[in-house]
Amino acid sequence: MPNRLARGSLPSAGFGTRGSDGKTRGSESSGGLAIPGRSRAGGPSCQGGIAGIGDAWRTLGRPGLEYPATVSASRILLVEDDPTTREHLSRSLQEADGIQLVGAVASLAEARALLAEVSLDVLLTDLDLPDGSGLELVREVSGRDGVVPLVITVFADERHVIAAIRAGAMGYLLKDQKGPDVIQAVRNAVDGGAPISPEIAAYLLREVRGAEERPDPGPVPQLSAREREVLRCIVRGFTYDEIAGLLEISAHTVSTHIRKIYRKLAVHSRGEAVYEALQLGLVHPDD
Numbered sequence: 001m002p003n004r005l006a007r008g009s010l011p012s013a014g015f016g017t018r019g020s021d022g023k024t025r026g027s028e029s030s031g032g033l034a035i036p037g038r039s040r041a042g043g044p045s046c047q048g049g050i051a052g053i054g055d056a057w058r059t060l061g062r063p064g065l066e067y068p069a070t071v072s073a074s075r076i077l078l079v080e081d082d083p084t085t086r087e088h089l090s091r092s093l094q095e096a097d098g099i100q101l102v103g104a105v106a107s108l109a110e111a112r113a114l115l116a117e118v119s120l121d122v123l124l125t126d127l128d129l130p131d132g133s134g135l136e137l138v139r140e141v142s143g144r145d146g147v148v149p150l151v152i153t154v155f156a157d158e159r160h161v162i163a164a165i166r167a168g169a170m171g172y173l174l175k176d177q178k179g180p181d182v183i184q185a186v187r188n189a190v191d192g193g194a195p196i197s198p199e200i201a202a203y204l205l206r207e208v209r210g211a212e213e214r215p216d217p218g219p220v221p222q223l224s225a226r227e228r229e230v231l232r233c234i235v236r237g238f239t240y241d242e243i244a245g246l247l248e249i250s251a252h253t254v255s256t257h258i259r260k261i262y263r264k265l266a267v268h269s270r271g272e273a274v275y276e277a278l279q280l281g282l283v284h285p286d287d
Helices: 083-095 108-115 134-142 158-167 179-190 198-213 225-235 240-247 251-265 270-280
Strands: 074-079 099-105 122-125 148-153 171-174
Touching: 074 083, 074 108, 074 179, 083 099, 083 179, 099 108, 099 179, 108 134, 122 134, 122 179, 134 148, 134 158, 148 158, 148 179, 158 171, 158 198, 171 179, 171 198, 225 240, 225 251, 225 270, 240 251, 251 270
Parallel strands: 074 099, 074 122, 122 148, 148 171
Antiparallel strands: none
C-alpha cells in the first residue's frame, strides 16, 4: 500500500445535518468522540490534546451519551446487494429508536428510483453494487442539503477509502461492525459527526503520524492568531456556534475566518482542513 496521501485528497463534504433535536444544522460537523479541555467556565475548550485522527473526525459517538427519540425520525436509505447483509442491517435499523428506514434496495437503479420519490437524512450504501459503484450515489446525494452519505463495505484498503472520501462520503464503515455499532454510527452522522470504523481511523492516524517522515510539502500558509484559534477548534470538531461561544465572537465572524482558512489552505471542507492542518503542523497532537 502506498505510504503517501496526496495533499488535497480529502473530500468536499460539508452538508447540513439534522441533530437529535430535529433542527437542521449548518454544513460543519459536530458530535462524536472528542477529548476537549475545559474553558474558564468549565465548558469545552479548543485547547487540549488530540488523541488521534479518529478524534478529529469525531469517530463513533461520545461514550455513555444517550440519544433520545427525535421529534421526527431520521430517514435512512440502505443500498446493499447481499440479501443476508441487507436483511441484517434492515432489521437493526427498523428496531432502532428515532430511525425510519425508507427503503432497503440492492442496486443503483432501485436506489435512484427511491431517491426521486422520498426525502432522506442518511444514505448508507455499499460500494460494490451489481450495476455500478455506490460512489455514484454518494456523489449524487452530496449536493442535497441535509443528506449525509455513509459508506458500508468490506473494502479497507487505501484506494477505496480515499475514493469514498473524495466522492463526498461523510463516514466509512466496515461490514464486520455489529448492528448496534452501525446504529450508533448512523446516529452520530445525523448528529453532525463523521463516523469511521476503528480500523480506518487507525489507518488515517498512521498516515498523519507518518507525515513527519515525508518530504517537506512546501511553504506553510500564514494564518493569523485568530485563524489558528478557529482552526484548532475545527480540528477538535466544534460547530460554528460552539466556536463562536468559545471565542466570544459571532457565528458570522467564525464563518468569515473559516472561509479565509479554507482559501489559505486551498481546501473546500472540514475534512480537508483537518488533514492539511495536521500535515502542515499548523495544529499539533498536543495542542
